[in-house]
Amino acid sequence: MGLNMIEKGVEVAPANGKLGILLVGLGAVSTTLVAGVEAIKRGLAEPVGSLTQMGTVRLGKRTDNRSPRIKDFVPLAALDDIVFGAWDIFADNAFDAAMKAGVLEKDLLNQVSEQLASLKPMPAVFEQNYVKRLHGENVKSGKNKMELAEQLIEDIARFRAENNCDRLVMVWAASTEIYVEESEVHTSIEVLEKAMYDNDPRIAPSMIYAYAAIKSGVPFANGAPNLTVDIPALTKLAEDHKVPICGKDFKTGQTLMKTILAPGLKSRMLGLDGWYSTNILGNRDGEVLDDPENFKSKEVSKLSVLEHIFQPEVYPDLYGNFSHVVRINYYPPRGDNKEGWDNIDIFGWLGYKMQIKIDFLCRDSILAAPLALDLALFMDLAQRAGMRGVQEWLSFYFKAPQTAPGLYPEHDIFIQLMKLKNTLRHMRGEDLITHLGLEYYD
Numbered sequence: 001m002g003l004n005m006i007e008k009g010v011e012v013a014p015a016n017g018k019l020g021i022l023l024v025g026l027g028a029v030s031t032t033l034v035a036g037v038e039a040i041k042r043g044l045a046e047p048v049g050s051l052t053q054m055g056t057v058r059l060g061k062r063t064d065n066r067s068p069r070i071k072d073f074v075p076l077a078a079l080d081d082i083v084f085g086a087w088d089i090f091a092d093n094a095f096d097a098a099m100k101a102g103v104l105e106k107d108l109l110n111q112v113s114e115q116l117a118s119l120k121p122m123p124a125v126f127e128q129n130y131v132k133r134l135h136g137e138n139v140k141s142g143k144n145k146m147e148l149a150e151q152l153i154e155d156i157a158r159f160r161a162e163n164n165c166d167r168l169v170m171v172w173a174a175s176t177e178i179y180v181e182e183s184e185v186h187t188s189i190e191v192l193e194k195a196m197y198d199n200d201p202r203i204a205p206s207m208i209y210a211y212a213a214i215k216s217g218v219p220f221a222n223g224a225p226n227l228t229v230d231i232p233a234l235t236k237l238a239e240d241h242k243v244p245i246c247g248k249d250f251k252t253g254q255t256l257m258k259t260i261l262a263p264g265l266k267s268r269m270l271g272l273d274g275w276y277s278t279n280i281l282g283n284r285d286g287e288v289l290d291d292p293e294n295f296k297s298k299e300v301s302k303l304s305v306l307e308h309i310f311q312p313e314v315y316p317d318l319y320g321n322f323s324h325v326v327r328i329n330y331y332p333p334r335g336d337n338k339e340g341w342d343n344i345d346i347f348g349w350l351g352y353k354m355q356i357k358i359d360f361l362c363r364d365s366i367l368a369a370p371l372a373l374d375l376a377l378f379m380d381l382a383q384r385a386g387m388r389g390v391q392e393w394l395s396f397y398f399k400a401p402q403t404a405p406g407l408y409p410e411h412d413i414f415i416q417l418m419k420l421k422n423t424l425r426h427m428r429g430e431d432l433i434t435h436l437g438l439e440y441y442d
């Protein structure tokens with residue numbers, strides 16, 4: 001049995017007491033999550049887009065009529081038991097940050113203003129070189145990166161005590177850092193710790209948060225494309241400390257559409273000449289991604305999806321030669337309301353060419369907030385079930401799912417969902433669903 005998996009029907013500790021969700025970054029996604037949870041708790045809105053809150057899981061045969069809500073099937077923390085904490089380089093409380101992000105309407109924010117205003121970000125671990133476009137004052141100082149990690153570990157302990165939390169999880173919803181490749185300082189915990197003492201520039205702020213979380217026994221989910229916890233030093237540390245980790249990059253707008261459509265085209269053996277994707281985006285995320293070094297992190301995470309789904313090496317005639325282009329353009333007037341265009345050049349029977357055009361007028365943080373909620377709840381569940389290390393069953397939520405070394409990521413959203421639900425069935429000692437269905441024709 002792998003370290004990140006569990007025995008069938010394992011005992012899962014109940015979700016008693018409070019769950020603290022520690023958000024790195026209190027920007028558009030985080031404030032939309034916090035305000036949304038408060039609004040849902042008061043019955044002002046529905047948790048649309050959240051699998052943990054609205055999804056069901058079929059058990060047994062199709063004729064059994066057993067499809068409980070996921071939240072009734074596995075013991076998840078209740079929304080009433082959640083308390084939020086955050087770090088940000090800007091000192092704005094969650095109400096002011098949400099107003100600036102401009103995702104939710106003022107009317108709704110005013111109805112939950114008290115809870116939002118009471119959430120004030122702790123000073124962040126930040127390095128200008130990693131996010132060139134932002135300049136904030138709410139930043140920690142320390143003589144080296146290990147000292148900064150220790151300050152985060154103190155923040156975590158203080159938050160846990162002051163809020164009377166039984167359990168904590170950490171979600172990275174801060175700006176995308178510049179692209180960093182894995183190098184020797186990331187290979188083992190010993191060299192990583194030495195590099196932290198030496199202030200090595202290859203240790204990103206996000207790695208310092210992940211290190212502090214794991215050392216504190218807190219599960220860590222990475223919503224951005226930065227390398228962060230996807231390095232051997234930290235995956236090993238997570239296994240040793242029995243902490244679940246997962247990433248990278250919330251799968252929302254355009255990539256979500258890709259991983260819905262591409263498996264469908266491939267299932268019909270339709271060929272692909274090219275897939276051109278472009279976006280306009282005007283929020284702070286768009287501003288950060290306007291810097292080529294930060295965009296590079298995003299580009300790498302977005303590009304890998306089609307290669308893996310279409311398997312050009314297995315189907316050279318259909319997918320051996322397609323071109324895939326992804327662009328993001330910062331365009332302030334649109335704010336968080338992104339517009340994503342896709343032009344897909346496909347071919348069918350006898351090579352006859354066709355085109356598909358998509359124009360997705362989406363809302364970035366409306367799509368991302370429920371993913372952040374689900375990840376926090378499922379990571380807390382995983383920890384109570386004794387799971388540790390990389391949680392590949394949560395690939396469903398990511399553009400570039402983290403996997404065991406040497407394993408290619410599964411991008412097909414339908415396979416990802418089946419994997420997630422089968423993991424829950426397995427956890428509860430239920431039969432897995434294979435969709436073979438022979439029993440109906442005995």
Ligand SMILES: NC(=O)c1ccc[n+]([C@@H]2O[C@H](COP(=O)([O-])OP(=O)(O)OC[C@H]3O[C@@H](n4cnc5c(N)ncnc54)[C@H](O)[C@@H]3O)[C@@H](O)[C@H]2O)c1
Nearest residue numbers: 025027028029088124174175176224250252284285364368
């Ligand atoms: N649909 C989506 O919105 C979506 C999808 C996938 C990934 N993401 C990623 O999620 C992240 C958050 O997106 P957003 O739209 O909320 O961005 P945002 O710019 O509104 O918020 C990010 C916040 O992080 C803060 N920050 C930056 N560096 C920090 C650090 N080292 N420590 C603490 N805080 C820090 C910034 O000050 C900012 O307030 C981005 O990396 C984005 O690429 C978002």
